[in-house]
Amino acid sequence: MIERKKEVVNMKRPRIAIVGSLNMDLVVTAERAPRTGETLQGESVHFIPGGKGANQAVACARLGAEVYMIGAVGSDPFGTTIVDEMRKNGVLTDRIDVLKDTATGIASILHTHEDNSIVIVPGANGQVTPERVERSRDLIAGADVLLVQLEIPLESAAAALRIAKESGVRTILNPAPARTLPEEVLRLADYITPNETEFAILGAYGDREGDGGVAPDDWQAGLIEWTNRYGHSVILTRGKHGASYVRDGAPETVAAPPVQPVDTTGAGDCLNAAFAYGLASGWDTERSLRFAVRAASLSVTKFGAQDGMPTLEEVERIPQ
Numbered sequence: 001m002i003e004r005k006k007e008v009v010n011m012k013r014p015r016i017a018i019v020g021s022l023n024m025d026l027v028v029t030a031e032r033a034p035r036t037g038e039t040l041q042g043e044s045v046h047f048i049p050g051g052k053g054a055n056q057a058v059a060c061a062r063l064g065a066e067v068y069m070i071g072a073v074g075s076d077p078f079g080t081t082i083v084d085e086m087r088k089n090g091v092l093t094d095r096i097d098v099l100k101d102t103a104t105g106i107a108s109i110l111h112t113h114e115d116n117s118i119v120i121v122p123g124a125n126g127q128v129t130p131e132r133v134e135r136s137r138d139l140i141a142g143a144d145v146l147l148v149q150l151e152i153p154l155e156s157a158a159a160a161l162r163i164a165k166e167s168g169v170r171t172i173l174n175p176a177p178a179r180t181l182p183e184e185v186l187r188l189a190d191y192i193t194p195n196e197t198e199f200a201i202l203g204a205y206g207d208r209e210g211d212g213g214v215a216p217d218d219w220q221a222g223l224i225e226w227t228n229r230y231g232h233s234v235i236l237t238r239g240k241h242g243a244s245y246v247r248d249g250a251p252e253t254v255a256a257p258p259v260q261p262v263d264t265t266g267a268g269d270c271l272n273a274a275f276a277y278g279l280a281s282g283w284d285t286e287r288s289l290r291f292a293v294r295a296a297s298l299s300v301t302k303f304g305a306q307d308g309m310p311t312l313e314e315v316e317r318i319p320q
Contacts, residue, residue: 014280017143019160020053021151023105024078052149059273059309061090072124078104128152130159141167144280161188220251266305271296
């Protein structure tokens with residue numbers, strides 16, 4: 001009997017650098033949002049580590065990536081809690097600056113039975129300067145993928161994207177919170193991942209060529225026009241409808257599996273993180289997006305943005 005040698009597979013962990021925000025989420029649950037001037041009695045309040053950058057970092061780490069978080073917190077109990085939670089989840093936190101005389105950023109979230117509304121106070125996130133980003137050039141340049149959002153100063157997000165581009169690192173820009181962006185910043189991204197509101201605010205349906213633009217309800221035409229204009233891939237996140245992108249010149253939608261949502265906070269962050277994980281693992285856009293949509297759908301079945309982030313095994317159990 002011939003004994004076959006065991007095949008040794010050298011599996012490299014995907015390496016992801018995330019430059020972004022770290023907040024403490026103050027989540028108040030109520031039956032509905034109050035009207036102007038109205039006071040309502042809420043149902044509960046929770047203090048939950050969050051911030052788009054931190055949420056995405058935890059999600060990537062839960063999936064098994066090697067994750068470097070670049071950002072800042074204040075030297076207060078909120079900051080300590082946030083960093084401790086990230087370490088527990090396996091995120092590398094050496095480049096999170098702890099700033100004296102600066103409060104940690106917070107997000108005040110009203111969670112109702114229908115949706116969420118959020119107010120953000122940047123705090124230490126506003127002190128993530130381009131100079132601080134430059135000090136982490138080595139981590140960005142050594143990553144497989146860079147993921148950034150817009151809860152830090154725009155010039156700092158642009159600095160991170162520029163470093164990645166110079167280093168040949170693939171870049172994902174999650175353009176949230178929604179705002180218009182300079183063309184220079186847009187062209188630094190290999191992928192942008194807006195939701196439908198963010199895509200409209202970016203100018204996807206505006207009159208840029210004097211021809212009246214694209215109708216706001218025609219997201220398919222908006223996707224094609226935008227992709228042709230900027231030469232990068234748009235991943236349009238569409239909530240329970242999944243996500244859409246342009247494949248071979250035509251719009252294609254990856255449908256979301258049916259789930260019973262408990263808390264949609266962090267679903268977009270999970271999708272971005274899982275998409276980054278796929279690309280960093282060497283998968284193509286389609287496979288990465290299908291994986292990301294499944295992960296995001298699973299994330300809304302638990303309460304809390306970071307607590308809802310699934311593991312790789314949990315995502316793989318969902319039928320494709």
